[in-house]
Ligand code: PMP
């Protein structure tokens with residue numbers, strides 16, 4: 001009898017991936033499911049990136065690459081950091097991985113050990129807490145509620161710091177809330193963090209380009225904390241390259257070296273063809289993303305208008321990423337057809353069976369009063385989904 005490790009047994013399955021699998025299965029059974037569960041752009045990878053991939057194959061870039069990524073790729077990322085974020089990262093401060101997910105895991109495994117505390121402001125992206133648990137760290141969740149635009153302040157951060165604190169992990173723009181930290185808000189966090197230079201911060205900025213309020217702000221821009229911040233980014237979201245698997249970090253050299261070492265044992269460098277194609281994305285002017293961002297913004301407005309028209313639903317106004325994270329706690333205790341909605345998990349099950357819409361429970365993101373809607377779908381699909389949700393919610397009494 002095979003016995004799985006305690007480490008594996010303590011790990012939760014990714015709720016985003018579980019829900020998208022479930023909706024795929026139901027669709028295969030012939031059910032008309034609308035899946036708004038996975039955070040994945042519904043656009044195709046731009047042609048110039050695909051062309052660069054073909055060229056890479058034709059030029060036989062098909063063998064092992066340096067573990068942290070090809071030199072020319074890391075040089076193009078270094079220039080991107082400077083151009084878009086005003087950040088100075090030399091090539092040897094950059095490590096390219098098999099998705100930002102692996103970048104985060106590399107950093108956590110490099111820094112966090114048994115008993116170390118990692119502050120994770122909730123709502124958080126599903127995988128942060130599980131990755132910390134794999135490293136045998138202790139996630140310390142602090143909650144930023146809907147009334148605070150789901151963002152924490154420096155004061156709240158400082159209150160959670162103990163002698164065991166080793167790390168802070170957060171995302172801006174945030175998955176699942178769509179909240180974006182302003183420069184002033186980041187500076188407020190930086191003023192606290194600079195007093196604790198041993199605390200490493202993972203600033204996950206993978207949604208940087210999907211921002212409806214103008215300029216993206218990076219935490220590492222503040223010299224006071226530059227030496228303790230790891231900036232995470234990748235091509236999955238803005239460049240619609242989820243399947244290509246490439247994420248990267250800009251980090252203090254000691255952390256980049258550590259990630260290089262971890263990756264050298266776990267996976268080696270990511271796909272050679274993906275790396276060469278990513279150079280084309282890094283060199284492109286982000287202005288080419290304008291139409292996609294406009295499309296996301298129109299969808300955001302559509303979904304928000306629909307949610308505001310649903311009694312009992314309280315929606316925050318997201319200003320980045322492609323998610324809305326409405327609070328639905330006013331329905332808890334209500335029933336329809338013998339099914340009672342006790343919590344956000346139940347609400348997702350109810351909407352899946354009654355509205356045939358797949359969403360993700362807020363529990364997976366550390367907020368049990370909310371559900372996550374990914375609006376990376378066409379306006380037609382979103383309109384249909386919102387109508388179905390509205391009707392299903394109206395039945396609960
Ligand atoms: N961070 C956040 C906040 C995300 O939403 C995702 C989802 N893909 C990732 C990291 C990981 O991205 P990937 O591994 O596709 O680069």
Ligand code: GLU
Nearest residue numbers: 014016017037038039175
């Ligand atoms: N990050 C996306 C999401 O939150 C993709 C799924 C995943 O990587 O977990 O839905």
